[in-house]
Amino acid sequence: MNWYSREKRDLPWRATRNPYTVWLSEIILQQTRVAQGTPYYEKFINAYPTVHALAAASEQEILKLWEGLGYYSRARNLHKAAQQVTQEYGGIFPDSYLELLKLKGIGPYTAAAIASICFHEKVPVVDGNVFRLISRLFGIQEDIGKGSTRKIFEQTIAHIMPSSSPGDFNQAMMEFGALVCTPRPQCENCDLQFECQSFREKTQHLLPVKAKKIKIQARTLHYWIFTYEHKICLNKRIKGDIWEGLWDFYSTPTDLFSVASIDRDHNAKASYGPISHKLTHQNIKAWFTQIEVSSALQLTEIAKKLNLTVFNLDELVTLPKPKLIVNYLAQVKF
Numbered sequence: 001m002n003w004y005s006r007e008k009r010d011l012p013w014r015a016t017r018n019p020y021t022v023w024l025s026e027i028i029l030q031q032t033r034v035a036q037g038t039p040y041y042e043k044f045i046n047a048y049p050t051v052h053a054l055a056a057a058s059e060q061e062i063l064k065l066w067e068g069l070g071y072y073s074r075a076r077n078l079h080k081a082a083q084q085v086t087q088e089y090g091g092i093f094p095d096s097y098l099e100l101l102k103l104k105g106i107g108p109y110t111a112a113a114i115a116s117i118c119f120h121e122k123v124p125v126v127d128g129n130v131f132r133l134i135s136r137l138f139g140i141q142e143d144i145g146k147g148s149t150r151k152i153f154e155q156t157i158a159h160i161m162p163s164s165s166p167g168d169f170n171q172a173m174m175e176f177g178a179l180v181c182t183p184r185p186q187c188e189n190c191d192l193q194f195e196c197q198s199f200r201e202k203t204q205h206l207l208p209v210k211a212k213k214i215k216i217q218a219r220t221l222h223y224w225i226f227t228y229e230h231k232i233c234l235n236k237r238i239k240g241d242i243w244e245g246l247w248d249f250y251s252t253p254t255d256l257f258s259v260a261s262i263d264r265d266h267n268a269k270a271s272y273g274p275i276s277h278k279l280t281h282q283n284i285k286a287w288f289t290q291i292e293v294s295s296a297l298q299l300t301e302i303a304k305k306l307n308l309t310v311f312n313l314d315e316l317v318t319l320p321k322p323k324l325i326v327n328y329l330a331q332v333k334f
């Protein structure tokens with residue numbers, strides 16, 4: 001904690017213990033680097049300074065602001081939790097770990113962060129940084145990919161956690177893991193060197209143990225972009241697949257497609273790709289073919305048949321889209 005008060009980064013959400021802003025920052029920073037997340041935090045606080053403002057926004061507005069940050073379920077859950085707080089808790093955040101867990105998208109990690117930082121509850125936060133630091137400090141060899149391992153870490157931390165300032169302690173642990181006990185640890189500059197078991201045993205690089213590897217699926221998307229003059233057909237992504245609620249184009253898994261009344265080769269105006277795009281569980285390769293149809297009526301018929309929506313081209317900018325589509329649109333002109 002001495003190290004933390006000396007070395008902590010000056011981050012915008014650290015200026016407050018308001019549960020709304022702490023919650024917002026914690027959700028944004030999940031799976032996201034601080035440098036990438038900070039501008040999003042600023043955008044959200046400016047657009048929605050209170051939980052009431054966030055609850056009153058539409059899901060599409062929130063997804064649009066979240067555009068490019070990935071893991072879009074976080075944005076959808078953020079919206080639902082804001083509505084829960086306003087509708088079920090009278091606009092006041094619940095003030096205990098167990099009650100916070102009832103909010104949509106809040107798991108043990110976020111609940112512990114809010115409860116300890118905002119309400120001084122003595123609950124340990126265990127994120128990736130803390131797993132790394134604690135496993136090395138105490139030489140814990142349990143697989144952190146297993147759900148049951150979290151308990152072992154929580155119990156270990158409970159022994160060293162002070163009752164007086166659990167929020168600062170948790171933040172110090174996370175910050176230390178992010179800045180010193182990093183994947184390539186800076187042991188030579190570490191205040192904990194003489195207490196660290198893995199430093200003594202020279203096992204820092206073997207910890208933490210994570211046996212389970214994420215299975216990554218290769219996926220091909222052939223996009224067909226139907227246009228007529230300044231109109232374009234878009235597809236709203238549905239539940240149960242990546243990018244729920246975001247807009248892309250009609251796609252097929254191979255480059256074979258047939259729509260009655262469309263002569264694909266005759267109508268194809270421009271092709272582009274492949275663009276590679278990596279998600280946590282999928283490596284996507286995407287090809288794009290723009291097809292200019294021959295009338296507004298034909299465009300409407302295609303939209304109806306393929307369950308698409310017709311927009312004006314200038315509306316594209318206002319819609320929330322996956323980064324893959326944003327990148328593609330930056331490369332082409334219609």
Ligand code: SF4
Binds near residue numbers: 137
């Ligand atoms: S000595 Fe190295 S491995 Fe141990 S806590 Fe410090 S940085 Fe981490």
